[in-house]
Structures are given as structure tokens and as C-alpha cells.
Amino acid sequence: MKMTSTPPPYKPGAYDTGGQFGTQFNSNIPPPPPPPPGFVATAGPTVPGGHFVVTQQPLIKQKIPTSMVCPHCNTNIVTACKAKVGVGTYVVCGILAAVGCWLGCCLIPFCIDDCKDVVHDCPSCHRTLHVNKFLDG
Numbered sequence: 001m002k003m004t005s006t007p008p009p010y011k012p013g014a015y016d017t018g019g020q021f022g023t024q025f026n027s028n029i030p031p032p033p034p035p036p037p038g039f040v041a042t043a044g045p046t047v048p049g050g051h052f053v054v055t056q057q058p059l060i061k062q063k064i065p066t067s068m069v070c071p072h073c074n075t076n077i078v079t080a081c082k083a084k085v086g087v088g089t090y091v092v093c094g095i096l097a098a099v100g101c102w103l104g105c106c107l108i109p110f111c112i113d114d115c116k117d118v119v120h121d122c123p124s125c126h127r128t129l130h131v132n133k134f135l136d137g
């Protein structure tokens with residue numbers, strides 16, 4: 001039968017060629033360079049967004065005169081502290097009024113510097129350098 005002796009359209013040679021091509025393609029791929037794990041590990045934590053926030057915070061964290069360099073006049077000064085009625089003063093006043101001290105006693109915070117905001121002024125250029133909030137401290 002001629003039908004049986006007819007070679008199939010798919011030649012084994014074509015299959016071998018494909019296999020060789022695949023082998024060559026794989027051999028041509030250079031091995032991926034191993035990434036330095038140390039560099040990658042350090043690259044991640046070195047860019048935290050929190051560092052910028054920390055540097056933006058004022059250096060004055062106390063309610064006492066602080067020695068510093070004025071950013072306005074670049075003079076090495078000791079800040080002049082002044083007590084100023086702030087939001088915290090009214091909060092204490094409201095608390096005292098809520099507990100029954102509303103007959104004048106609620107005005108006590110306005111006479112106590114510890115219940116007020118502390119304003120740090122530059123004695124040289126008289127600019128306000130920092131306000132230490134009563135509620136924050």
C-alpha cells in the first residue's frame with residue numbers, strides 16, 4: 001500500500017532542528033548576574049520617609065530658655081521664654097469648669113504659666129522661634 005509507505009508530513013529532522021535551536025537559545029542566555037544582596041538590603045531601609053519628618057521638628061523641646069542659633073539673624077542667642085495663653089489653657093479652664101470650679105476657679109490656669117504655651121523669642125531680632133504648646137508638652 002502506497003498510503004502506508006508515504007512518509008508523514010512531520011519530518012523528524014524538523015523536530016531535531018527545533019530542539020537544537022532551543023538548546024542554542026538557552027546556551028546563548030548569559031547567566032543572570034547575582035544581585036548583591038547586601039546592597040539591595042541596605043537600599044530599602046535607607047529611604048524611610050520618617051527621617052525627613054524628624055529633621056523638620058523644632059529643636060526646642062523645653063519650656064526654659066534654650067541656647068541656640070537664631071535661624072533668622074544667625075546669632076547665637078538664648079531664647080527668651082514668654083508664657084502665653086493657648087488652647088491648652090482653655091482646655092484646663094473647661095475641665096475645671098466641668099468639675100464644678102466655675103466660680104472663678106476655672107480662671108486659675110490663666111494665672112499659672114505651666115498651663116500656658118511657652119513662646120521662645122529671639123532677644124536679638126525679637127522674632128518668634130518656637131511655640132511650645134502646653135498640650136504637646
Ligand SMILES: [Zn+2]
Pocket residue numbers: 070071072073074075122123124125126127
Ligand atoms: Zn534672631
